[in-house]
Amino acid sequence: MDVIVCIKQVPSTNEVRINPETNTIIREGVEAIINPFDMYALEEGLRVRDRMGGKVTVLSMGIPSVAELLREAISLGADEAILLSDKAFAGSDTLATSYALSMGIRKIGKYDLIICGKQATDGDTAQVGPSLAEKLGIPHTTYVRKIEAMEEGYIRCQRLTDDGYEVVEMILPALITVVKEINEPRLPSLKGMMRSKKAVITTWNAEDINANKDLCGLKGSPTQVIKTFTPVHDIKSEIIEGTPAEQAKKLADKLLSLKF
Numbered sequence: 001m002d003v004i005v006c007i008k009q010v011p012s013t014n015e016v017r018i019n020p021e022t023n024t025i026i027r028e029g030v031e032a033i034i035n036p037f038d039m040y041a042l043e044e045g046l047r048v049r050d051r052m053g054g055k056v057t058v059l060s061m062g063i064p065s066v067a068e069l070l071r072e073a074i075s076l077g078a079d080e081a082i083l084l085s086d087k088a089f090a091g092s093d094t095l096a097t098s099y100a101l102s103m104g105i106r107k108i109g110k111y112d113l114i115i116c117g118k119q120a121t122d123g124d125t126a127q128v129g130p131s132l133a134e135k136l137g138i139p140h141t142t143y144v145r146k147i148e149a150m151e152e153g154y155i156r157c158q159r160l161t162d163d164g165y166e167v168v169e170m171i172l173p174a175l176i177t178v179v180k181e182i183n184e185p186r187l188p189s190l191k192g193m194m195r196s197k198k199a200v201i202t203t204w205n206a207e208d209i210n211a212n213k214d215l216c217g218l219k220g221s222p223t224q225v226i227k228t229f230t231p232v233h234d235i236k237s238e239i240i241e242g243t244p245a246e247q248a249k250k251l252a253d254k255l256l257s258l259k260f
């Protein structure tokens with residue numbers, strides 16, 4: 001089984017700072033890490049390979065320094081790493097990001113399963129996985145918490161829902177996005193760390209992947225950030241005391257006295 005794991009570089013904090021003038025993320029001075037959900041995606045890819053053979057390729061679109069994070073993925077056990085990096089990709093929204101990734105994957109050629117994290121901790125949209133699957137014309141399932149069964153051309157997985165889980169069957173190749181309940185990511189091994197030092201990180205630009213530059217980066221991004229702001233939480237709350245029956249009565253009285 002050949003697995004492709006999509007990995008995004010994110011700031012090591014959830015407190016993403018935005019430049020109010022350009023409305024872009026301020027990346028300077030913030031440590032970069034692999035998106036935490038992508039660590040679970042990588043672990044699941046490694047487990048599939050360890051069970052069934054094949055290889056794990058990690059793929060990222062980002063600035064040249066993302067190569068160091070791909071090296072980290074190799075130290076954890078990934079077989080190959082590919083970075084899509086080009087000025088033409090700068091300012092991509094989710095549509096342009098999934099377009100570039102889909103063109104990179106078309107160039108990779110053969111694969112059985114693509115694994116993404118459920119969402120990135122900075123952009124947070126959770127759109128790239130499903131959008132990528134649509135661009136490649138393959139089925140997908142989001143919020144996967146367990147791969148129940150997998151064989152040539154077939155996968156059955158559990159998809160986390162608000163009140164339990166659904167069992168979804170798909171034909172391969174397919175894409176899944178994973179939640180943290182799926183596994184416990186491993187630590188790098190000494191052998192892996194040695195291998196990662198020497199590993200070649202393949203870098204492809206827009207031309208290498210035959211991408212139409214009009215569909216990349218800012219040019220290919222139909223969404224634009226018009227304004228960013230921190231929401232103000234100014235709703236006053238009140239604790240209703242008493243026995244459950246008293247609380248219910250007081251609440252009912254309050255609701256009945258409200259004028260709309």
Ligand SMILES: Cc1cc2nc3c(=O)[nH]c(=O)nc-3n(C[C@H](O)[C@H](O)[C@H](O)COP(=O)(O)OP(=O)(O)OC[C@H]3O[C@@H](n4cnc5c(N)ncnc54)[C@H](O)[C@@H]3O)c2cc1C
Nearest residue numbers: 006061092093094116117119120123124125126127128223
């Ligand atoms: C309207 C809008 C405008 C934006 N403008 C800017 C901007 O000006 N500058 C800026 O820096 N960012 C901008 N962004 C953020 C940027 O578009 C997103 O970071 C990017 O498209 C990925 O979306 P996400 O972070 O929501 O990822 P999600 O969809 O939440 O990520 C899900 C999964 O997809 C995969 N994935 C996502 N991105 C990548 C990647 N690059 N490489 C490999 N795998 C990936 C990972 O597996 C990840 O776990 C903008 C986003 C939006 C919605």
